[in-house]
Amino acid sequence: MAKTNNQPFLTDVQELRSRARSSIEKGAVTPAYQGDVEQTIDILQSVLATEIVCVLRYTMNAIAATGLSSESVKEEFDQHAKEEQGHMRAVAERINQLGGSPNFNPEGLASRSASQYVEGANLVEMIKENLVAERIACEHYRELIRYFGDKDPTTRVMMEGILTNEEEHANDMHDLLVAHEGKPMLKTHA
Ligand SMILES: [Fe+2]
Numbered sequence: 167m168a169k170t171n172n173q174p175f176l177t178d179v180q181e182l183r184s185r186a187r188s189s190i191e192k193g194a195v196t197p198a199y200q201g202d203v204e205q206t207i208d209i210l211q212s213v214l215a216t217e218i219v220c221v222l223r224y225t226m227n228a229i230a231a232t233g234l235s236s237e238s239v240k241e242e243f244d245q246h247a248k249e250e251q252g253h254m255r256a257v258a259e260r261i262n263q264l265g266g267s268p269n270f271n272p273e274g275l276a277s278r279s280a281s282q283y284v285e286g287a288n289l290v291e292m293i294k295e296n297l298v299a300e301r302i303a304c305e306h307y308r309e310l311i312r313y314f315g316d317k318d319p320t321t322r323v324m325m326e327g328i329l330t331n332e333e334e335h336a337n338d339m340h341d342l343l344v345a346h347e348g349k350p351m352l353k354t355h356a
Pocket residue numbers: 217220249250253254328332
């Protein structure tokens with residue numbers, strides 16, 4: 167960096183500006199970014215697919231839930247659908263920030279997702295399928311948080327926020343299952 171004695175500060179600012187200008191096309195990815203951007207985008211595409219599948223499943227469940235005391239369950243499904251949509255949006259925005267194009271293509275969606283799309287034949291089955299999907303998401307996201315570590319704190323912090331919410335979802339589904347079936351499906355829950 168070329169500094170002149172009388173204007174060191176100005177030179178620094180100019181240097182910073184020129185570096186920023188040269189990397190404008192790289193968006194939020196500055197030279198200090200420690201992660202592998204392509205890898206991060208790939209990972210986030212699979213998280214995005216997982217979240218889209220969650221939005222679809224909870225929305226379908228909220229509409230299809232019938233039977234005794236289904237109203238409170240419908241409300242819960244609706245609430246989760248909204249929150250999954252928030253996760254979907256945040257992940258898509260992050261992919262965009264990193265210079266990627268969020269993949270919303272319905273083709274191949276299920277295979278990109280970490281959790282499956284299972285409708286569930288009745289209320290209890292729906293709750294069980296959601297609990298399974300939430301547990302898979304929690305496990306997957308915990309792994310990703312460890313992966314991002316200090317390499318990409320922004321993505322890590324976003325995933326931590328989502329994980330907290332997924333753990334609440336798993337808990338909600340567990341409580342609903344106990345309320346409707348009188349027993350938990352699994353001995354421990356996420
Ligand atoms: Fe989610």
